[in-house]
Amino acid sequence: MDLQPSSKSSSPQSLKxxxxxxAGDSGDGMQLTGTEFTRAAALAGNDIATFPDFPAEIRxxxxxxxxxxxxxxxxASHSIFTPGDAPDVIVAMNAAAxxxxxxxxxEGGILIxxxxxxxxxxxxxxxxxxxxxxxxxxxxxRLIAIDMNQLVAKALDETELSPKEVARCKNFWALGLMYWxxxxxxxxxxxxxxxxxxxxPELAKANILAFKAxxxxxxxxxxxxxxxxxxxxxxxxxxxxxxxxxxxxAMGFVAAANKADLPLFLGSYPITPASDILHDLARYKxxxxxxxxxxxxxxxxxxxxxxAYGGALAMATTSGPGLALKGEAMGLAMILELPVVVVxxxxxxxxxxxPTKTEQSDFLQAMYGRNGDCPVAVLAAKSxxxxxxTAIEASRIAIKYRCPVIVLSDGYIANGAEPWRMPKPExxxxxxxxxxxxPEGYMPYARNPDTLARDWVRPGTPGLQHRVGxxxxxxxxxxxxxxxxNHETMVRLREEKIQNxxxxxxxxxxxxxxxxDLLVVGWGGTYxxxxxxxxxxxxxxxxxxxxxxxxxxxxxxxxxxxxKRYKKVLVCELNRGQVWRHLRAEYLVPAxxxxxxxxxxxxxxxxxxxxxxxxxx
Amino acid sequence: xxxxxxIKEPAEQAPIPFTRKDMKTENDVxxxxxxxxxxxxxxxxxxxxxxxxxxxxxxxxxxxxxxxxFPYYMNTYGMHSIHGRAPTFATGLKVSRPELSIWMVTGDGxxxxxxxxxxxxxxRRNVDINVLLFNxxxxxxxxxxxxxxxxxxxxxxxxPYGSVDHPVNPMAIAMGAEASFMARVADTDAAxxxxxxxxxxxxxxxxxxxILQNCIVFNDGAFVQVSDKKQRNANQVLLEHGKPLIYDxxxxxxxxxxxxxxxxxxxxxxxxxxxxxxxxxxEKDATGMLCHVYAWxxxxxxxxxxxxxxxxxxxxxxxxxxxxxxxxxxxEGRGTLEELLNDGDVWDVD
Numbered sequence: 001m002d003l004q005p006s007s008k009s010s011s012p013q014s015l016k017x018x019x020x021x022x023a024g025d026s027g028d029g030m031q032l033t034g035t036e037f038t039r040a041a042a043l044a045g046n047d048i049a050t051f052p053d054f055p056a057e058i059r060x061x062x063x064x065x066x067x068x069x070x071x072x073x074x075x076a077s078h079s080i081f082t083p084g085d086a087p088d089v090i091v092a093m094n095a096a097a098x099x100x101x102x103x104x105x106x107e108g109g110i111l112i113x114x115x116x117x118x119x120x121x122x123x124x125x126x127x128x129x130x131x132x133x134x135x136x137x138x139x140x141x142r143l144i145a146i147d148m149n150q151l152v153a154k155a156l157d158e159t160e161l162s163p164k165e166v167a168r169c170k171n172f173w174a175l176g177l178m179y180w181x182x183x184x185x186x187x188x189x190x191x192x193x194x195x196x197x198x199x200x201p202e203l204a205k206a207n208i209l210a211f212k213a214x215x216x217x218x219x220x221x222x223x224x225x226x227x228x229x230x231x232x233x234x235x236x237x238x239x240x241x242x243x244x245x246x247x248x249x250a251m252g253f254v255a256a257a258n259k260a261d262l263p264l265f266l267g268s269y270p271i272t273p274a275s276d277i278l279h280d281l282a283r284y285k286x287x288x289x290x291x292x293x294x295x296x297x298x299x300x301x302x303x304x305x306x307x308a309y310g311g312a313l314a315m316a317t318t319s320g321p322g323l324a325l326k327g328e329a330m331g332l333a334m335i336l337e338l339p340v341v342v343v344x345x346x347x348x349x350x351x352x353x354x355p356t357k358t359e360q361s362d363f364l365q366a367m368y369g370r371n372g373d374c375p376v377a378v379l380a381a382k383s384x385x386x387x388x389x390t391a392i393e394a395s396r397i398a399i400k401y402r403c404p405v406i407v408l409s410d411g412y413i414a415n416g417a418e419p420w421r422m423p424k425p426e427x428x429x430x431x432x433x434x435x436x437x438x439p440e441g442y443m444p445y446a447r448n449p450d451t452l453a454r455d456w457v458r459p460g461t462p463g464l465q466h467r468v469g470x471x472x473x474x475x476x477x478x479x480x481x482x483x484x485x486n487h488e489t490m491v492r493l494r495e496e497k498i499q500n501x502x503x504x505x506x507x508x509x510x511x512x513x514x515x516x517d518l519l520v521v522g523w524g525g526t527y528x529x530x531x532x533x534x535x536x537x538x539x540x541x542x543x544x545x546x547x548x549x550x551x552x553x554x555x556x557x558x559x560x561x562x563x564k565r566y567k568k569v570l571v572c573e574l575n576r577g578q579v580w581r582h583l584r585a586e587y588l589v590p591a592x593x594x595x596x597x598x599x600x601x602x603x604x605x606x607x608x609x610x611x612x613x614x615x616x617x
Numbered sequence: 618x619x620x621x622x623x624i625k626e627p628a629e630q631a632p633i634p635f636t637r638k639d640m641k642t643e644n645d646v647x648x649x650x651x652x653x654x655x656x657x658x659x660x661x662x663x664x665x666x667x668x669x670x671x672x673x674x675x676x677x678x679x680x681x682x683x684x685x686x687f688p689y690y691m692n693t694y695g696m697h698s699i700h701g702r703a704p705t706f707a708t709g710l711k712v713s714r715p716e717l718s719i720w721m722v723t724g725d726g727x728x729x730x731x732x733x734x735x736x737x738x739x740x741r742r743n744v745d746i747n748v749l750l751f752n753x754x755x756x757x758x759x760x761x762x763x764x765x766x767x768x769x770x771x772x773x774x775x776x777p778y779g780s781v782d783h784p785v786n787p788m789a790i791a792m793g794a795e796a797s798f799m800a801r802v803a804d805t806d807a808a809x810x811x812x813x814x815x816x817x818x819x820x821x822x823x824x825x826x827x828i829l830q831n832c833i834v835f836n837d838g839a840f841v842q843v844s845d846k847k848q849r850n851a852n853q854v855l856l857e858h859g860k861p862l863i864y865d866x867x868x869x870x871x872x873x874x875x876x877x878x879x880x881x882x883x884x885x886x887x888x889x890x891x892x893x894x895x896x897x898x899x900e901k902d903a904t905g906m907l908c909h910v911y912a913w914x915x916x917x918x919x920x921x922x923x924x925x926x927x928x929x930x931x932x933x934x935x936x937x938x939x940x941x942x943x944x945x946x947x948x949e950g951r952g953t954l955e956e957l958l959n960d961g962d963v964w965d966v967d
Contacts, residue, residue, distance in 0.1 A: 043964055241963045251957055258954055263619050265713055285945045287952035288619060290712060290938060294705070295738040302698070302705025302735075306678075309696060309706070310713035311624075332699050422963075425954035459694035459710070459717055460624040462673045467642075467688050469697025470681075479644065480689065 012183045012229040017076035019084030020178070023101045024093030024114075025062050026055055026069040029171035033091075034071025035417075036175055036192070040184045041075035042242040042419055045232025049074045049528065050417040051083035051601065056272065056355045063117075063125040068100040077231040081383075081528030083416065085603040091174055093117060093148070095126035102138075111141045112177070114170070116149030144223050148173055148214075155213035159206050169210035176214025183229040186215055236421060243420040245384040245413035245525075246273070249317075249343060250280035252391025254287050257313040259392070260399060260431035265307035265314045266291045267300035269322065272355040273411040274345040277317040297325035301342070305329060308338040309468075311435065311458035313395055315341040320349045320362045323406075324369060330404050331370040332470045334494065337445075337454050339398035339405075341391075346410040346524075348599040357599025358411035360524050361575035366406045367553055367582070373491050375498045377401065378553035380408040382527035385420035387413065390550075396431050397501055402453045408552070410574075412601045413525040439463030444478035451504075452497035499554045508547060508556040515565035516543020518615055521591070522572045523549040523579055526602050530572055533607025537615075544611060552579065555586065563589045570594055570614050572607060632671035637662045639672060642692045648683060653804035653831040653844075654751065658690055660810040661720075661749075665693075667811075668818050670718045677720050678707045680727035683758045684751035684830070687722040701732025704739035707746045711935045718818065719746040725766040726756050729785050733765075740794035742934035743822040747814070750787060750827045755836035773835070787827050788912035788926065792905055797822040799908060799926040803853070804830045805844045809923065816925055822933045829921075842916050843923065852916055856924035861895035864920050870895040871920070873910065880910050880919060900928045 020037070024030040031052055041048050051072040060067030074084035089110040092098040094117035105111060115133055123131055132138055133145050152170045159166070172193070179186050190208055197204035218224055243251075257264035268278040268291065282291045290312075294300035300316050308314035318326060323344045333340045346362045348354035366378045377397055381390035390407055398405040436442065436455035444466045445454050457464045466478060474481040475489050510519070512534050522530040527548050534546040547562060549555070563569055569591035571580035580593040594610040596602060640662040648654045665675060675693040679685035681700035688695030698706050707721045728736050728750050739748070755773065756762040762775040766787065770779040791799050798820040800813045810828070817824030829840040842852035854864035854871060862871035863885070870883040872894045883891050899907060911922040946952075 039962055043962055045964065045966065235966045237966055239959075239963055239965050241958070241961045243961075254957055255954055261619060263713065265709065267709060284952070284957070285942045286949045287957060288942070288946070290942060292709065292712060292938075295734055298702060299705040299708075299735055299738065302702045303709030303712070306706035306709025306711075307713040308709075310710045310717075312713045314709070314713075328699050329702060329705075336696075421966075422958045425958065428954075458624055458714075459676045460674050460714065462671070465673060465692055465694050467691075467695040467697065469688070469695075470699055471697065 012227040015228050015230050016078060017074065017080065017084075018089065018182070018228065018230055019072065019074045019087045020089045020091065021070055021072040021087040021101060021104070022091045022174070023068055023070040023097035024171070025097070026057065026067045027059050027062060028069070028093045029168065030069050030071050030093065033171040033175045034073055036189065037178055038073050038075075038417055039192075039242060040179065040189060041073065041230070042240075043188065044184065045235070046075040046077065046230055047080045047233040047235065048242065048417065048419055049080055049083045051412065052415045054356055063094060063096055063122045065096045065100050065126060068097050070097075070101060075230055077233050079233065079235075081531050082601070082604055085605050091178070093170070093174070095122045095128055095132075098132065099126045099128065105141060107140070109141055110144065111138060112144045112146065114148040114174070115145040116147035146217070146223070151213060151217060152210050155209050156206050159209070160202060161206055165203075165206070169206050172207045173210040173214035176211040176216075177218050179211075180215045180218030181224060181227055183227050186211070235419065238421040240419045240421050242417050243385055243388070244276075244415055244417045245381065245387040245409055246276035246345065246415070247280055248384055248387035248420065249381075249391050249407070249409065250277050250284065252388040253281070253313070253315055253341070253395060254284055254289060255388070255425070255428055256392045256395030256431060257288070259428055260313055260395065260433050262311070262313040262433055264289045265304065265312040266317065267294050267303035267307070267314070268292070268317045269294050269297045269300045271297075271319045271322050273347055273414045274317045274319045274322075274343065276414070277343060277345070297322040298329060301326040301329040304340050305333045305336070305338060308333070308340045309336070309459070311433070311456070313399070314339070315343065317343040317345070319345050319347050319355070320365065321352065323362060323365055327370045330376065331372065331374050333404045334370070334374050334376055335470055335472075336468050337402045337494075339402050339456070341394045341398050341405050341407060343407045343409060345414045346408060348597070354599045356411065358525065358601055359574050359597060359599060360408070360410055360526070361578065361597070362408065363552065363575065363578040363582070366408060373495065375495050375553060377403055377405040377498055377501055378408065379405070379551050380524035380549070381413060382524060382548055382550070384413050384416050384418045388420070392428065393505070397504065399431055399433055400453060400504070401451055401497055401501055402456055403498065408524055410525045435461075436464065437461050443476045444468065445473055446476055447493070452493060452500055502551070502554040502557050505551050505556060507558045508549070508562055510545040510547050510562060512538050513543040513545045516545065517566065518543070518568045518570055518611060519545045519547055519563065519566035520570050520572060520607070520611065521547045521549065521579075521583065523552060526572060526574060529602035529604050529607050532604040533602075533611060536604070536608045537611050542611075542615060544615075549579070559583075560587055563587060563591075568592065568614055568617075570610065572602065572610065574602070632669060632674075635666050635672050637666060640665050640692050642690055644689050646690050647686065649834050651833040652683070653753070653833070654684060654687070656804050656807060657749070657751065657810065657828055657830065658687065660807050661691070661814065664811050664814040667815065668718065670818075674716065675718050675720070676710065677722060678703050678710070679722040680724075680732060681758070682724040682727045682756075683832075684722050684724040684749075685727060701727050701730070702735060703727070704732065704735040708739060708742070708744050708934070711744050711746055712938055715745070715935045715939055721746055721748045723748065723750055724757075725750070725752045725754060725764045725787070729787055729790070730765045733785075733790075737790065737794045740791055740796040740823050740825060743797050743931055745821055745823070745933040745935050747817045747824045748826060750825065751830040752787060752827050753830045753832040753836055754839050755832050757832050757835055761835035786912055788908070791825045792908050792912055795905070796825045796927065797929045797931050798824040799827075800824070801827045801829065801921075801923045801926065803840055803843045803849070803923065804828055805846065806849070806923070809855070813925065816928065820928055821936070822931060843921050852920055853923050854920040856898045856900070856911065856922050856926060858898055858900040858925070858928075861892065861897050863895065869920075872896055878910075880914060882919070900925050902927070903929060
């Protein structure tokens with residue numbers, strides 16, 4: 001069977017943007033369907049933003065609300081910055097998926113459901129007393145009910161697969177239907193399935209059959225009155241790829257090590273949602289990467305510090321609970337004054353919290369989660385693609401200032417995807433490790449007068465033998481010192497060194513109104529929602545600015561002046577006001593806060609309304 | 618970017634010879650007068666110049682505790698790290714810099730209480746470093762609490778009515794982690810210490826050395842049976858590869874009852890013909906059987922085994938990690954940034 005773009009007579013209706021959510025049991029393969037449809041949109045030149053949302057359980061009980069896994073994709077013919085607030089289309093593979101997602105659907109939105117899974121048992125598991133497909137409760141939506149189970153079974157009739165294996169192909173059937181509905185070219189997808197199941201030709205064949213059957217079904221039936229297309233977005237010239245935050249971090253660190261001509265060493269203990277960085281770097285061995293899966297979070301941090309002591313670009317990856325365990329070792333790295341980067345992909349806390357759900361609630365832990373006065377550098381990535389630049393920036397600062405640097409990412413940008421205009425490798429600046437090899441006049445804790453960084457000396461360097469440790473040390477010789485004045489000097493020097501980083505990073509810049517009624521302040525992965533929320537107000541002529549902080553420790557220069565240019569300051573973050581508290585303490589600015597702690601990112605509409613409310617006050 | 622942070626090729630230059638004096642730092646040694654640590658420090662300083670390793674390639678890494686002050690007294694590279702975690706820093710350093718000779722100093726609290734987990738994983742990974750466990754069966758630096766190796770009933774500051782918890786057996790734990798090199802020596806036996814340190818250095822993989830060390834202030838005489846030179850011969854049996862277990866100046870030996878798998882003492886004065894019954898030490902015994910027997914030989918029922926329990930070759934972690942990466946690079950070619958970025962679905966916008 002050859003697939004041609006829609007054979008229906010009318011040409012597809014052109015849309016500027018679409019938000020689709022795929023939802024099903026965690027075993028239904030919805031993450032794959034979503035990822036693949038995203039790939040198709042990206043390759044077709046759309047701007048994209050995605051939001052996968054899945055339970056922590058690998059396979060929660062089938063058919064239950066707890067087991068529902070979702071993947072939201074926003075694709076557009078113009079620039080977009082978030083995965084979209086409300087879906088235009090929901091694809092629900094069973095009753096629980098419908099129930100968990102229905103309320104989010106836009107008014108008049110399209111609802112495509114697999115009615116084959118709306119059995120009595122599944123309805124009961126989802127908590128439905130009557131079948132919503134039959135009782136009129138879905139009126140007002142464009143309901144398209146299809147028995148995908150039966151159609152997939154029919155399409156795979158001739159294969160040797162077991163009924164269970166057949167059922168597992170229905171995500172490709174749904175993908176085929178969506179390809180048809182949005183006028184996507186199917187050939188590349190078929191190639192992809194071939195390649196993916198190279199070692200299992202029978203599964204490749206079955207999934208291709210299912211995919212084609214879904215596509216053909218749209219074309220042949222009268223269920224759909226029209227098809228749609230979203231034209232390619234007008235994006236700046238360059239080479240692009242689709243990238244997720246964790247993936248971009250992994251590549252960024254490889255790039256940084258390359259530019260510093262240092263081996264890259266990762267110490268890590270698996271933890272959601274950071275593990276993918278370990279997985280990626282473990283694949284990158286041929287780029288000179290060493291990964292060490294440690295026995296625990298502490299060992300991962302210790303090994304990274306050991307590698308840094310040996311002269312590697314060393315890093316550790318973790319999430320909130322892991323950062324808590326790393327605290328003591330990070331304090332050692334700080335007092336040893338060795339370069340080491342710690343990535344914290346934040347998740348909802350406290351304690352184990354909600355591992356697969358996003359939050360920004362580790363800011364205060366990153367700042368203060370160690371004994372003693374122990375400042376370290378902290379910066380945050382604002383989007384999946386920005387993770388690449390963030391990794392390089394973190395590495396550059398760690399190496400230059402010989403200090404631990406914490407990168408704050410979060411579950412939302414770690415797993416979310418967007419198109420990334422890649423830099424040319426030759427345009428990424430070199431990083432100079434500046435190892436000391438000259439024994440003449442060497443004192444382990446003498447400092448560079450500009451940066452206040454001490455020398456990085458690798459064991460094995462003749463004539464520079466010295467001892468380092470966690471005990472307070474003399475400000476020059478590095479010998480153990482209990483001298484009161486010396487301790488005060490050292491505590492201040494270490495603090496000043498971190499503050500000096502502000503001389504080395506971009507000054508704070510406001511987007512939108514440069515002065516006026518309200519300044520929206522955010523950091524990290526909320527960038528897209530804040531940007532679009534502010535943009536909506538700018539379109540109405542409101543004088544609203546948006547300041548998004550990349551550097552949190554030290555804070556960038558010029559903030560005080562920026563705050564003065566607005567009547568009100570509103571800090572928006574996914575915690576109970578951690579950066580809000582910090583800014584108020586640092587600048588005595590009467591900032592207000594808008595917060596959300598639901599394990600979910602901000603919606604643009606929420607930001608828009610929060611700004612409304614504060615403008616009206 | 619390079620693969621390892623190597624500073625020089627090992628064969629580039631022969632190490633400049635040095636003496637034990639060169640190993641001393643200007644720091645005053647601050648252990649209590651009469652502490653067993655002094656003798657261990659002297660033996661280490663004496664051994665280092667004999668290893669053929671350049672002075673700058675020696676690294677001492679410790680955790681926290683009395684013994685962990687050790688790096689401050691060695692004129693080498695050194696790190697006094699945090700409590701219990703020395704194996705983690707040593708592992709990261711050795712993997713990155715396999716050409717360095719790394720010596721880890723720890724105690725019974727540091728190594729088998731707070732750092733027990735790391736110790737197990739260090740040993741099972743077989744990272745090529747040398748571990749000096751200063752076992753004095755007491756917490757010294759915190760001023761005299763019982764330790765995880767203290768005997769049941771230990772009256773100490775935190776156990777005025779005696780401790781009730783059962784101690785760990787470091788050698789048995791090392792065996793459980795399949796340590797590839799295990800040795801034991803008393804802190805007063807300078808000759809045996811030097812011999813063991815040299816063998817530990819030659820061994821590829823983790824060399825685990827339990828030093829029975831006397832804490833003169835909080836647990837004096839804990840190992841008097843073997844540390845007192847007058848009693849030593851009668852109370853310890855020196856393990857020598859390929860030789861029968863004989864002690865007490867040839868008067869006694871150890872044999873194994875192969876029905877019960879238990880060791881027993883043979884009186885060789887009364888029964889010289891039974892020499893042929895004695896257990897013959899095999900440091901390469903891959904079954905772990907012999908080490909298990911030695912680990913549970915306790916005074917006063919049995920003499921305390923000292924010397925090298927085990928020296929078995931198996932691949933070291935640092936070697937394996939680096940070999941794997943180099944093999945991948947050799948096979949697939951060294952990756953460039955261009956390849957890294959383009960490894961995915963890319964598209965061009967003109």
